[in-house]
Amino acid sequence: METGIRRRGRPAALDQDERRALVLDALDLAYQEGGAAGLTMQAVARRAGMSKRTLYSIFEDRGALFSAYFDRVGCNFIRDLPPCAATRPLAERLTLVIEPREECPTALPLEIFRCIIAEAPLRPEMAREFTRKLRQRALGIMQAELGRAVMLGEIRAVDTGLVAEILLDMMHQNLVVQLMDPSAAQSLEDRQRRFQTALRIALDGLGR
Structure with missing residues (x-):
């Protein structure tokens, strides 16, 4: 059964903005499914259907990932x-x-x-x-x-x-x-x- 939002390998074909959006969607879903345990880079990478190495090429660390998330929801x-x-x-x-x-x-x-x-x-x-x-x-x-x-x-x-x-x-x-x-x-x-x-x-x- 597919566990990521997209098939493994698919994010590499997306442009940078699409890849960032994919990861932020995965962060939301990982938290909904696993609570605080879903806020690790490994959990988010798994939910996004990509490797941790690919995730780190998009966001250099968890702080950058969290910062991007608040950019998305900042209007709240x-x-x-x-x-x-x-x-x-x-x-x-x-x-x-x-x-x-x-x-x-x-x-x-x-x-x-x-x-x-x-x-x-x-x-x-x-x-x-x-x-x-x-x-x-x-x-x-x-x-x-x-x-x-x-x-x-x-x-x-x-x-x-x-x-x-x-x-x-x-x-x-x-x-x-x-x-x-x-x-x-x-x-x-x-x-x-x-x-x-x-x-x-x-x-x-x-x-x-």
């Missing part, structure tokens, strides 16, 4: 503001860039975070990369919108960097809570309600 966490929305009110701009939009089909992102934290003492560069890619990017986008709001007179002058950090933490459930108790994960409706509540609190406090 933070989005760039469309240029056409630059003149909309602050509440609408923040909603466009950070409000939760869809359920994640699996707990894979949370499991990857767990791996990153566990390996941080030995692989601090991987932890720093994810901090840069996710939290720092989100903070940068939010700080830019808060700065725009100050310039437009929508809110009073504030330390936009500090406010962005506080607001981001208010809008999302604490990751540590989810890591320690996966059953505490919120539904999409709960996440959206938390976002809207935090946004109202912030705008009331930042108003001129």
